[in-house]
Amino acid sequence: MTRDDCSSAGHLLWLVRTGRASTRAELQEQTGLARSTVGQRLDALRAAGFLRTGGVGGSTGGRPPLKLEFNDRHGVVLTADLGATHARLGVFDLAGTSLAESLTPLRIADGPEPVLNWVEGELDALLAQAGFTRPEVRGIGVSVPGPVEFESGTVRQPPIMPGWDGFPISRHLGRRFGVPVVVDNDANAMAFGEHMSRSPDCPSLVLVKVATGIGAGLVLGGRLYRGIDGGAGDLGHIRVDASSTARCMCGAQGCLAALASGAALADRLTAAGVPASSSRxxxxxxxxxxxxxxxxxxxxxxxxxxxxxxxxxxVNPQVLVLAGDLAETQFVTGVRELLYQRALPRATRNLKVVTSDLGDRAGVLGLRAMVVESVYSPEAVDRALEA
Incomplete structure (x- = not known):
């Protein structure tokens, strides 16, 4: 950041929102701004509804300073974690409190228009259930089980999402609701949810989701690593058996997802005489x-x-989270067996292999945090104040 960036009103709000400062004096100390300048910017943030005054801080002599707080009642965030066969949707306040949620069967293969029209109706119903209206929505987060070009919110060549390639989810829902829409891969959303909820100080976390398909989310240095165009973490399409005739949804043979995903295991179990139509x-x-x-x-x-x-x-992560349907089974034992057998001891010395504490809520919690980070970033807040 330039010095101008680090002294803007948006940056002052970021310092308060992230707990780095809670009084006017602390803001002056961290930014080097004059008291009058800090006061003017705080007045603008209060007038826009971004900031509020809380209680009083500890006194070092004289009048105790007023504490500054991010106004987590400024609005609500809508989330839609879309899987291959199910969707979890939610309404959250800006502090992360769940106001309404639903878990509903869904066929992502029905295509973007039918699925997103359904999502719009479900979100409106949850919004009404929570006692809010569309003008109070500040942003929407959507995750899908396929690669996403994050900047444009567009799905790119998703193997298990027929008809979605090139569809601009962000623009479509943004026009309907009139708010910013963040779109990401489902494993990324879950990884960010686990990071923010359970391991906020963890320098590197990898989450692997094994359900209908297989994907991974990587949080490195506190930030999601998406790759150059959203393809990072696409573990399911690594070829693991050149001799296998098992065909993957991507069209190749011998992919990890063709052999070890929940959908593949359901097919194999059915072939063994025990009918199973899905990962669940x-x-x-x-x-x-x-x-x-x-x-x-x-x-x-x-x-x-x-x-x-x-x-x-x-990657040498500190935490490896196993998530998705199969994380409730002997799958976890198999991962541990081969991981510690094949990886270098140096790479696993400080590694924690855990299952998700958040379960299938990790995605919506991650999406909520992503939306708040985007909508209330210093740059976004400064643009809003200028407008």
Whole structure:
């Protein structure tokens, strides 16, 4: 940031919102601005509804200073975590409190127009349930099970989302609601949710989601790493068996997703005489004690663990989170077996391998945080004040 950036009203709000400053004196100290300049910018932030005055801070002599707080009642955030077969939607306040949520079956393969029209109706219903209206919405977060070009909010060549390639989700919903729309891959949203909720001080976190497909989200240095065009973390399409005839949704053979995803395991279990139509039905068979399902889950974990041994050696994360349907099964045992067997001891010495505490809520929680980070960034706040 330039010095101008670091002394703008938007930056002052960022300092307060992130807990780096809570009084006028602390803002002066951190920015080097004059008291009168800080006062003018704080007045503008209060007038726009971004900032409020809380209680009083500790006194070092004289009148105790008034504490400054980000106004988490400035509006609400809408979220839609869209999977291959289910969607979790929510309404949150700016502090992250859930005001209304739903978990509903969904077919992402129905295409963008039908799915997003349904999302719009569901979000309106949840908004009414929470007691709010569209003018109080400050932003929307959407995640999908495929690669996303983050800057434009456009889906790019998604293997399990027929008809979505090139569809501008952000522009479509933005026109409907008249607010900024953040769109990202579902594993990225979950990774950011885990990072913000459980490991905010973790320098590097990798989350692997194994459900209908397989994908990963990487948080490096506190920021999501998406790659040059949103393709980072696409583990499911790494070829792991050149001799396999198992065909992946991407059209190739021998991909990790073709052998170890929930959809692939459901097909294999069905072929073994135990019918399973989806990843979730496969997990239900595991929970019911099916030895065939348990063996397949462990074998899938070993395949994923072998790929993750390379990831761990390359990225050297502090936390590896296993999430998705299969994280509730012997899949986790299989991952641990091969990961620690194949990765260098140096790469796993300080590694924590855990399952998600947030479960299938990680995505909406991550989306909520993404929207707040975007809508209340210093640059966005400064633009809003200028307007």
């Amino acid at each position: 039905e496969f997990v239900e068979h595991v929970a019911a004690g099916s030895p065939e399902a348990a063996a397949l889950a462990r074998e899938a974990g070993q395949l994923v663990g072998e790929v993750l041994s390379t990831v761990v050696c390359l």
